[in-house]
Amino acid sequence: MNPSIALPHSAASARRALLLLAVLLLVSVIMAFVTNNTYDSGDSIKHYLFARHAFQYPMNYMDSWAKPLFTLLASVPAQAGFMGMKLFQCGVTALSAWCAYVVARSLRLPMPELAILFAYAAPDYFIIQFSGLTEPLFGLVLVGAVALAVTNRPGWSAALISWLPFVRSEGFILIGLWVVYFAWRRQWRYLPLLVLGYAVFSAVGAIVLHEPGWVFGHNPYATKSVYGHGEWDHFVFSLPGLLGWVLLLLAVVGGVRMLLDFLHPEHRQRHLFSAELLLIYGSICVFIAAHTIFWGLGLFNSFGMTRVLTVTVPLFAVVALRGLTWLTQMGKTPEAQRRIRVAAVVAVVAFLFAGTRQGFRWQRDFARPPDQEVVENAAAWIRKTYGQGTRPLAYEFPYVAVATQNNIFDPAQHPTIVVSPDGLVESLPVGTLLVWDDWFARTEGHVQLPKLRSDARYRELYQDAQPRNRLHPERDTTRVIVFERVQ
Numbered sequence: 114m115n116p117s118i119a120l121p122h123s124a125a126s127a128r129r130a131l132l133l134l135a136v137l138l139l140v141s142v143i144m145a146f147v148t149n150n151t152y153d154s155g156d157s158i159k160h161y162l163f164a165r166h167a168f169q170y171p172m173n174y175m176d177s178w179a180k181p182l183f184t185l186l187a188s189v190p191a192q193a194g195f196m197g198m199k200l201f202q203c204g205v206t207a208l209s210a211w212c213a214y215v216v217a218r219s220l221r222l223p224m225p226e227l228a229i230l231f232a233y234a235a236p237d238y239f240i241i242q243f244s245g246l247t248e249p250l251f252g253l254v255l256v257g258a259v260a261l262a263v264t265n266r267p268g269w270s271a272a273l274i275s276w277l278p279f280v281r282s283e284g285f286i287l288i289g290l291w292v293v294y295f296a297w298r299r300q301w302r303y304l305p306l307l308v309l310g311y312a313v314f315s316a317v318g319a320i321v322l323h324e325p326g327w328v329f330g331h332n333p334y335a336t337k338s339v340y341g342h343g344e345w346d347h348f349v350f351s352l353p354g355l356l357g358w359v360l361l362l363l364a365v366v367g368g369v370r371m372l373l374d375f376l377h378p379e380h381r382q383r384h385l386f387s388a389e390l391l392l393i394y395g396s397i398c399v400f401i402a403a404h405t406i407f408w409g410l411g412l413f414n415s416f417g418m419t420r421v422l423t424v425t426v427p428l429f430a431v432v433a434l435r436g437l438t439w440l441t442q443m444g445k446t447p448e449a450q451r452r453i454r455v456a457a458v459v460a461v462v463a464f465l466f467a468g469t470r471q472g473f474r475w476q477r478d479f480a481r482p483p484d485q486e487v488v489e490n491a492a493a494w495i496r497k498t499y500g501q502g503t504r505p506l507a508y509e510f511p512y513v514a515v516a517t518q519n520n521i522f523d524p525a526q527h528p529t530i531v532v533s534p535d536g537l538v539e540s541l542p543v544g545t546l547l548v549w550d551d552w553f554a555r556t557e558g559h560v561q562l563p564k565l566r567s568d569a570r571y572r573e574l575y576q577d578a579q580p581r582n583r584l585h586p587e588r589d590t591t592r593v594i595v596f597e598r599v600q
Contacts, residue, residue, distance in 0.1 A: 123218070130214045130226035137233045138207045145199040145243055149481035151512075152244030152420070155553065158511035160184075161198050161245030162521050164191035170522050175321060178333040181314060182279035183247045191245075195515065198245045206233075206242040209253040212260040213427040216393070219263040220385060222434050223441070227458065231363075231430035234461045236471060237355045237419075238426040240478050248423045251280040255287065256427035259392045263385050267295070271306035279310055281424070282334065282413075286403050287396055294391045334413040342411030348404050351419035353471045356429060359460045364429050366436030368394065393432065397425045476583055483579040484550070484591040485512050490577045491548060491593045492516035498574075499546075502526070507541050508548040509558035510593075530554075536564040538571070547571065547596040562594070571596040 151157045163179035164187035174184050190201035210232040217225035233239055242249055254277050261270035274291050277284025288307055295303050311328060318327035352361055371394050374380035401422065407415035437457050444450035465472045473479075481489075488510060495504070495517060506519045507530050514521040521527050530547070531540040538560055541547065547565075554560045565571055576594040580586035 126218065126224070126226055130211070130229055133226055133229050134207060134211055134214075137210070137229065138203065141203040141206060141233075141239075141242060142200065144479070145196065145203055148243050148479040149485075150240070150243060150479050151195065151482075151485070152241050152246060154482060154484050154510070154512045157244040157246050158515060159245075160187070160247060161191055161195055162511060162514055164188045164198070164245070165194075166520070166522050168192070172321075173522075175318065175327070177328070177331040180247050180280055182276055182310075183250055186250065187245075195245070199243050202242040202244065202249050205249045205253050206238070209249065209256050209427045210430070212253070212256040213430045215260040216256065216263055216428075217431050217434050219260070220389060220431070220435075222431075222438050224454065225434070227437070227454075228427075228430045228434050230458065231360060231433050231461065232427050234360060234465060235356045235423075235426045235429065236465055236473055236478075238423045239465075240473075241420060241423050246420065247281050248420060251277065251284070252424040252427050254280055254284075255396060255424060258291070259388070259396070259428065262294070262392055263388050267298075267300055267303050268306060271295070271303040272309050275307050275310035277310070278328075279314060281421075282332075283400060283403060283421075283424075286399060290391050290395045290399060293395075294387060297387050297391070340411070340414065340416045342415075343408045343417045345405060345409040347408055347417050348401050348419060348422060351422065354419065355422045355426065356433075357461070357464045357471050358469075359457070359464045360429070360433050363433035363436040363440070363457065363461070366439055367432040367434070368436070370435055370439045371432075393428050397428055397432070400425055483581055483583070484510075484552070485516070487577045487579055487591055487593040488512050488516045488548075488550070491575060491595055494575050495546065495595065505542060505545040506548060507538075507545050508550075509553040509560070510548065510550045511553070513548050530558050530560060532559045536561055537568055538565060541598045543598050543600060545598045546574075547598065549594045549596060551590075551592045565596060570598060570600050572599045 160179060160183065163173045163176060164184050167173040167184055167188040173179060174181055174188075176184065187198060187201055190197040193200075210229040213228040213232050214225050217228040222228075238252075254273060258270045258274035258277070261267075261273060271291060274284075274288055277287060291307055292304065295301065314328055315325050319325035324330055355361075356364060371390065374383070374386070375390065380386070404415065404421055407413050408417045437454065440457065441450040441453045444453050468474070492513070495506075502518065505526055505528050506513065506517060507528050508514075509530065511521070513519065514527070519526050528541050528545055530538060533539050536559075538547065547560075548554075549560060549562065549565060551562075555562075566573065574595045574597055576592065578590045578592040581589045581591050
């Protein structure tokens with residue numbers, strides 16, 4: 114088919130796509146106001162806090178861990194509080210879904226608007242848009258660069274993907290795929306644009322930090338992870354939770370279709386084959402492989418968090434649509450093909466509400482998590498006992514800053530916890546309230562409860578605990594204890 118000839122139903126498809134996107138965006142916005150969940154209580158909150166306080170502390174824009182581009186773009190909506198952050202993420206997710214549609218349309222897949230539905234129907238991807246995490250924006254830059262490449266804008270694609278490492282560090286790896294793609298197509302003149310983002314941020318670093326090499330010099334990730342390592346199949350077996358079983362099945366079929374096409378030389382001549390192979394399938398495979406290696410070998414502080422895979426969902430949506438296209442070809446008549454397509458779509462959506470572990474569960478996915486509830490209770494007790502903001506607060510749990518409205522970047526409000534070699538907490542001013550929790554304080558701050566309780570300089574004032582899993586209260590609890598430095 115000549116790529117210059119428009120599809121006869123492209124206008125109708127665009128209208129359906131816009132309508133579908135509007136409906137799903139509205140659902141997301143409504144859920145942003147309804148849900149009390151922030152996806153996780155650690156990095157999700159920390160990224161929000163960096164963006165929230167960036168106007169007051171401009172060096173937040175240059176923090177390598179917080180990711181400069183993410184902080185830059187999120188700092189304005191974050192001024193409206195965490196709700197502003199959630200609405201920002203809803204917009205990012207909608208743009209990503211639209212880019213997936215543009216990619217599917219450019220690849221001439223039937224019903225390309227289904228790529229929008231498939232993106233929203235990935236359960237983990239839908240939930241993560243109510244967080245402060247960097248994954249949605251990373252996914253947008255990635256699928257946006259793919260959309261520019263397949264719509265014959267290679268220069269813009271190269272320029273956009275160059276900013277990817279400043280949303281998440283794995284971007285440096287994926288830029289390599291664009292190098293291979295441009296080399297395959299002998300489009301050498303676009304290669305310099307792949308370092309545009311690095312050049313700009315290096316120049317800013319030279320001016321602000323007096324360190325032109327700060328991008329790598331301030332790398333926050335230790336080569337050897339402090340979290341150890343895990344199983345090599347961890348991320349592969351996490352894909353059902355990312356996509357749901359039905360969408361995953363369609364994506365596997367799409368992957369098999371691409372493999373068969375790759376094995377046939379005549380299919381490799383298909384328009385945009387190299388872009389689809391390298392930039393879509395290649396990005397998915399390289400990203401999953403990289404995190405598998407990081408976790409398997411215990412590199413770069415990998416903690417095996419499967420949420421990182423959500424960046425690939427807009428691309429997976431296109432792959433799943435490729436798989437559905439192949440399956441519909443099994444129908445002998447147009448009506449049979451339509452029934453196959455409808456059945457697949459119904460199955461994808463119905464799976465979300467079937468009550469399976471990989472689908473939606475209200476208490477787990479949309480209610481306030483127990484670890485945040487115990488912090489909210491502790492914050493209410495602190496306000497009732499001491500008043501708002503009258504005492505310095507020492508803590509490692511980021512959500513404490515949100516619950517108590519404490520400025521995490523002000524040393525007077527939030528003194529740093531320093532643990533001596535013998536395990537004692539030092540350097541906190543007398544009168545400081547130390548909010549100990551059983552995860553962040555122990556893991557990140559290395560503050561052990563027995564040591565703290567045996568230290569006469571600290572007095573235990575308050576504690577609260579709740580089951581981590583409300584359905585299985587016997588398994589484990591999340592606990593918060595407030596101490597005061599009395600001498």
